[in-house]
Amino acid sequence: MQRVLRKAAAALALGAVVAYVNPISAADTSAPPVPPAQAEGAAPAPxxxxxxxxxxxxxxxxxxxxxxxxxxxxxxxxxxxxxxxxxxxxxxxxxxxxxxxxxxxxxxxxxxxxxxxxxxxxxxxxxxxxxxxxxxxxxxxxxxxxxxxxxxxxxxxxxxxxxxxxxxxxxxxxxxxxxxxxxx
Ligand code: HEC
The missing domain is CATH 1.10.760.10 (Cytochrome c-like domain)
Incomplete structure (x- = not known):
């Protein structure tokens, strides 16, 4: 019983870590791409x-x-x-x-x-x-x-x-x- 509980706690902790890590990596990948140089006003190269x-x-x-x-x-x-x-x-x-x-x-x-x-x-x-x-x-x-x-x-x-x-x-x-x- 003790072991089961410990395992569950470990799984929860792991889940928490995963849950904690995920939003950050998700935020990283969804960061807006670097805007191209011609985004504002500047003429693109012919x-x-x-x-x-x-x-x-x-x-x-x-x-x-x-x-x-x-x-x-x-x-x-x-x-x-x-x-x-x-x-x-x-x-x-x-x-x-x-x-x-x-x-x-x-x-x-x-x-x-x-x-x-x-x-x-x-x-x-x-x-x-x-x-x-x-x-x-x-x-x-x-x-x-x-x-x-x-x-x-x-x-x-x-x-x-x-x-x-x-x-x-x-x-x-x-x-x-x-x-x-x-x-x-
Ligand atoms: C049926 C009549 C007609 C023919 C044929 C025609 N155009 Fe036009 N063109 C117009 C009209 C009308 C406008 C103005 C467009 C508007 O106000 O949206 C225009 C606008 C233009 C402009 C811009 C003028 C300005 O003052 O900004 C150019 C350049 C032009 N035409 C070139 C040509 C060329 C080159 C041809 C032949 C390949 C041609 N057009 C054939 C009717 C014609």
Whole structure:
């Protein structure tokens, strides 16, 4: 009887130790992970130029790249700009935005008002996803042009991300806001 009781007491004590230890180890493992550097404000590092020049479908590129990491590898590249102009007309962007990007039925691409922001990352996603999907991805309207309507998605209509970049490189040459505002 004594032995049984002692065993029971030992088991209880062990249980107490286990019970005491467990919450601590549980607390340890449930400690919040170290927040990534870009959690608050700081821009995430852009993808490398080599990575950005590997052709991908525009929508695959959007899906594979965290917000803020897309950067145009063809800005100021004369050949890419010439190809971008052809693509802009080939994909009928001019039908809505005008042949010089100055607007028409739709917002100008030349002024300092950028509906969702002016970065390469935002324009790439807007052109690929269209306004409705861009907003679903968490991008908010920041500016309003005279004409308000949805931009259609071109991610399925433009062959590769390289072509989207070339179009954006051409659009950048039409910017009339002055060099000090060119910070994309
Ligand atoms: C059917 C008309 C239409 C076509 C075609 C079209 N867009 Fe748009 N685009 C719009 C509208 C409308 C907006 C404004 C979106 C909004 O307010 O949500 C817009 C916005 C934009 C913007 C942002 C402008 C700003 O001031 O922030 C860019 C850049 C753009 N389009 C590029 C293109 C490119 C490149 C193409 C061709 C691949 C294209 N668009 C084809 C209607 C069109």
């Amino acid at each position: 993808l490398s130029m080599d990575e950005l020049k590997k052709p991908m479908k525009p929508l695959e590129r959007v899906a594979a790249s965290p917000k803020g990491t897309l950067k145009n590898p063809y800005t100021d590249n004369p050949e890419a700009i010439a190809e971008g102009q052809k693509l802009y007309f080939g994909k009928s962007c001019n039908g809505c935005h005008g042949g010089g990007g100055g607007g028409g039925m739709c917002p100008p691409l030349t002024n300092t008002v950028w509906v969702y922001g002016d970065t390469d990352d935002t324009l790439f996603r807007l052109i690929s996803l269209g306004s409705d999907e861009l907003k679903k991805a968490g991008y908010a309207r920041k500016g309003t042009e005279g004409v308000v309507g949805p931009m259609p998605p071109f991610g399925e209509l433009i062959d590769t991300d390289q072509d989207v970049w070339k179009i954006i490189a051409w659009i950048r040459t039409k910017f009339a806001g002055g060099p000090e505002r060119r910070h994309w």
